[in-house]
Amino acid sequence: MASTTQPVEKRSIASRIGMVLLYIALGIVAVFQIYPLIWLFIFSLKTNTEVFGNSPFALPEDPRWENYVRAWTDGNIDMYFFNSVWITAVSVIATVLLASFATFAITRMNWKLSKPVLGLFMIGLMVPIHSAIIPLFSFYNDMGLINHPLSLIITYTAFNLPITIMILLGFYITLPREIEEAAVMDGASIHRMFFQITLPMTSPVIATTAIINMIYNWNEFVFVNTFISSDKWKTLTVGINNFVGQYLTDWGAIGATLIISIVPILIAFLILSDRIVEGIAAGSVKG
Amino acid sequence: MKKVMSNKLVIALYVLPALFLITAVIYGPMILTGYYGLMDWTGIGEMTFIGLDNYKELIVDARFWDSAWHSLLLAIFSTLSLAVYLTISLILAGNIKGSNLLRKIYLIPMLMSSVAIAQLWIKIYDPNNGMLNSVLKMFGVENPPAWLADPKYVLAAIIIAILWQYAGFYIIIYYAALKGVPTELEEAAKIDGATPLQIAYKIKVPLIAGVIKVTIVLAIVGSLKYFDLIYVMTGGGPNGSSEVIASYMYKKAFDTYQFGYGSAVAFFLLIITLVVTWITRKFTADDEEVQY
Numbered sequence: 001m002a003s004t005t006q007p008v009e010k011r012s013i014a015s016r017i018g019m020v021l022l023y024i025a026l027g028i029v030a031v032f033q034i035y036p037l038i039w040l041f042i043f044s045l046k047t048n049t050e051v052f053g054n055s056p057f058a059l060p061e062d063p064r065w066e067n068y069v070r071a072w073t074d075g076n077i078d079m080y081f082f083n084s085v086w087i088t089a090v091s092v093i094a095t096v097l098l099a100s101f102a103t104f105a106i107t108r109m110n111w112k113l114s115k116p117v118l119g120l121f122m123i124g125l126m127v128p129i130h131s132a133i134i135p136l137f138s139f140y141n142d143m144g145l146i147n148h149p150l151s152l153i154i155t156y157t158a159f160n161l162p163i164t165i166m167i168l169l170g171f172y173i174t175l176p177r178e179i180e181e182a183a184v185m186d187g188a189s190i191h192r193m194f195f196q197i198t199l200p201m202t203s204p205v206i207a208t209t210a211i212i213n214m215i216y217n218w219n220e221f222v223f224v225n226t227f228i229s230s231d232k233w234k235t236l237t238v239g240i241n242n243f244v245g246q247y248l249t250d251w252g253a254i255g256a257t258l259i260i261s262i263v264p265i266l267i268a269f270l271i272l273s274d275r276i277v278e279g280i281a282a283g284s285v286k287g
Numbered sequence: 288m289k290k291v292m293s294n295k296l297v298i299a300l301y302v303l304p305a306l307f308l309i310t311a312v313i314y315g316p317m318i319l320t321g322y323y324g325l326m327d328w329t330g331i332g333e334m335t336f337i338g339l340d341n342y343k344e345l346i347v348d349a350r351f352w353d354s355a356w357h358s359l360l361l362a363i364f365s366t367l368s369l370a371v372y373l374t375i376s377l378i379l380a381g382n383i384k385g386s387n388l389l390r391k392i393y394l395i396p397m398l399m400s401s402v403a404i405a406q407l408w409i410k411i412y413d414p415n416n417g418m419l420n421s422v423l424k425m426f427g428v429e430n431p432p433a434w435l436a437d438p439k440y441v442l443a444a445i446i447i448a449i450l451w452q453y454a455g456f457y458i459i460i461y462y463a464a465l466k467g468v469p470t471e472l473e474e475a476a477k478i479d480g481a482t483p484l485q486i487a488y489k490i491k492v493p494l495i496a497g498v499i500k501v502t503i504v505l506a507i508v509g510s511l512k513y514f515d516l517i518y519v520m521t522g523g524g525p526n527g528s529s530e531v532i533a534s535y536m537y538k539k540a541f542d543t544y545q546f547g548y549g550s551a552v553a554f555f556l557l558i559i560t561l562v563v564t565w566i567t568r569k570f571t572a573d574d575e576e577v578q579y
Contacts, residue, residue, distance in 0.1 A: 022378050029375060030392045033454065037395065039418050040407050056421040098305040105301035110293040117302060124313050126564055128512035130533045131557035134323060134540050134550050135316035138330065158312030161305055184291050191297075219400030221515045226541060237402040241519060244406050251410070258403045265398045273391050280394075280456060281463035 037262075044068070044255025051251040067252035068260065075247070076231060077257055080239030085264075087149055087235060088217040091156035092210050098157065099164040099209070100202065104194055106165075107172040108180065118169075124162035129222060137226055151227040152235070156217050164209045167282050171205035208279040211272050215265060236261045317557060323550035330546040341551035351552065354523070354530040357442055361531065362510035364446050365453070369502055372454060376461035377487045390462055394455030401452070401515030408448040409435065409520055435521055438528035445517055445529055452516070453509075457502055464498040465491055504567045508560050532556050 043051055045063040071077050102121070106114045136155065137146070145151040179201070183193045199206070221237040228234050234242070240257045247253050269276055324341055326334040345351055375393075379386040396404065411418045414433035423431040434444040468491055476486050492499070514533035517523065523530035523538065536556060540549025 022383070026375065026378060026383070026389055029454070030389055033393050033396060033451065036407055036411060036418070036451070040410070043410070052416055056416065056418050098308065101301040102305040105298050108292060109298050109301075111295070111298050117306065120306070120314075121309065124309050126508065126560060127313050127317055128533070128553075128556055128560050130512060130514065130536055131320050131553045131560075132313055132316035133537075134330075134546055134553060135319035136312065137541075138546075139316070154308070155312055158308040161309055165305070190291055190294065194301075215398060219402075221400060221402050221519070222537075237400045240406070241402050251416070254406065254410070258406055261403050262399055266395070269391075269395070269398055276398075277390065277394065277459055278463075280397075280459050 040255055041259060043251050044259050046252055046255075048249065048251060064252055067256040071243070071253045071256040071260060075239075075243040075253070075257060077236070077239060077243065077260060079231070080234050080236045081260070083149070083233055083239075084218055084236040087152050087156075088214055091153050091160070091217050092213045094153065094157040095160045095164050095213050096206055096210055099161055099168055100199060100206070101194075102161075103165050103168040103172050104198055107169065108177070108198075118165075121162050121165050124159075125166070129159065133222065133226060140227055146227055147230045147233060149228075149233050152220075152223055152233075155223050155227075156220065160213050160216060164213060167209050167212070167279060168202065168205055170282055171202060175201060204275075207272070208275045208282070211268060211276055212279040214268065215276070218265060320550045320557065321554045323547055324554045326547040326550070328547040328550075329544045330540070334547070337547070341548050342555075344548065345551055345555060350527055350530065351532075351535060353527055354532050354535040357529065358511050358513070358531045358533075360442065361446055361449065361513060362507045365449070365506040365510045366503055368450050368454075369457060369499070369506055372457040373461050373492070373499070376458050376465055377491065379458070379462055380465035380491075381483065381487075386462075390455070390459060392455075393458050396452050397455045399452075402519050404448060404452050405516045405519035408444075408451075408516075412444055436525055438525055441521055441525065441529045445520060448520070449513065449516060453506075457506075460498065460502055461495070464495040468494050500568070504564055507563055507567055511560055511563060512556060532559075 039056065042059060043056070044067055045060040045065070046067075047060075047064055050058070050060060105111075106118050136151075140146050140148075140151040145154075180193055180197055183197050184190070188196070219237060220235070221241075224235050224238045225241075228238065231239075240261050243257055244254050323334070325336060325338060327337045327340075328334040379390060383389075399407075410416075412420075412434040414420060414431070414436070417434075419434065420431040432440050434440050472490055472494070473486055476490055481489070512533055513531060514537065517529055517531055518534050518537065521529045523534045532552065533556065536549050536552035539545045539552060
């Protein structure tokens with residue numbers, strides 16, 4: 001009896017030490033990932049004297065919330081913020097709707113070309129935006145869409161279709177067809193079925209794709225930087241980049257601007273973190 | 288039922304808008320990029336057909352090959368870092384309390400825009416007041432380098448910021464895959480006396496080989512076309528020492544208005560992306576349908 005319990009006890013001490021080491025390792029990674037943001041938040045509340053004079057780890061003596069006010073009003077951040085909100089929203093709705101239509105036709109309807117068409121959507125995942133951007137620029141230029149938000153909405157919608165269809169597809173395939181079939185038996189038209197049955201049934205995955213799309217669009221930089229040069233239609237990414245370029249030495253205002261640009265996504269993350277995590281996992285693995 | 292679900296008109300109505308959009312915005316321009324690559328063109332006005340001259344220039348363009356080398360280095364380090372993320376995920380997927388919270392903390396940088404990340408890291412690397420040099424000075428380093436202005440360090444500094452950005456992304460993917468591994472196998476191995484380390488690397492890792500393969504493709508291809516953060520942090524400088532293929536292409540087209548040459552670089556980037564995807568998949572194939 002004694003001879004069997006001893007090794008077990010020994011092992012449990014060893015494994016306890018092992019666990020502590022593992023937690024320390026995980027904790028170090030967590031600090032590495034989160035601390036730069038905490039540092040950013042701290043200096044966003046400091047004056048320049050504090051930033052330049054005191055230790056970077058010191059807390060602000062008197063939190064300068066006016067840095068945020070200055071960034072918001074002086075730097076046009078309010079305008080960029082509003083542009084980001086509505087351009088993101090319109091593109092997300094367009095992408096999710098068009099992708100739902102296409103996924104429905106590909107998974108539910110019977111036609112010979114459904115496989116090749118699906119393949120065409122999936123190949124789009126691999127195309128680097130840089131290999132399309134010059135012709136797109138020239139096309140929008142000819143159409144008078146340079147400096148027009150439509151150029152962004154069209155581009156975002158198209159480039160997000162492949163990933164959105166891929167995530168939707170996984171869900172549609174697992175969804176039973178019986179309810180939809182019953183609706184058709186009852187004489188519902190196919191459009192009514194799509195809008196009143198399929199869309200509501202797929203709402204969980206629609207939420208996932210919407211949030212993933214939202215993050216992509218909100219953070220997009222290259223297209224705005226290329227297609228939009230007038231302040232009026234710039235979104236937050238390019239806007240803050242210009243702002244930082246102008247206020248190079250005003251650390252407080254720069255920090256505040258960056259925090260403002262992150263906060264909406266962080267709030268979405270706090271509310272919908274499981275969906276985001278699930279969407280990121282689903283969106284990447286199935287390819 | 289069958290008849291309703293094979294109505295050609297409805298199918299067209301549902302598929303064509305999306306299909307039209309990706310053709311017009313992704314595939315059409317992609318092909319046009321190859322075509323523009325054969326032109327001498329400033330973006331406005333007439334194009335002149337010059338055949339393969341742009342590509343001939345590309346082959347002897349030392350700056351381009353420097354940028355390609357930097358892209359390759361980024362791809363190598365991104366791929367190597369996957370081993371670290373896999374290890375972290377293996378630990379997390381064991382019975383770790385708080386793994387849910389940790390995963391989410393790891394992911395937060397991934398939610399930020401590259402611009403915000405770039406601006407944040409510019410401040411971290413600031414020679415005088417940055418976080419990094421303040422720490423180094425605290426430890427008694429006399430003259431810490433000006434990281435982003437020093438050709439020796441700039442690429443490494445950028446790569447670290449990029450790893451920071453993507454760590455959570457890969458951890459999430461691996462974690463999800465590991466949670467999908469049937470627990471029976473682990474139980475059986477435990478009964479047979481396998482150590483946690485053996486279970487992790489001999490049972491779990493082979494079982495998610497398919498996912499690892501996908502992440503390798505993602506890391507390599509993502510690195511080759513990487514742009515935003517570098518463009519914002521250094522613009523490829525100082526003196527080209529952090530230039531990558533995409534930033535070089537962007538400069539050629541939109542800063543110096545060599546649209547033809549820029550297109551050739553972009554088309555080259557597309558070809559490498561597709562070839563590398565194909566090779567990586569080929570190389571890592573076969574062992575995908577392991578056991579279960």
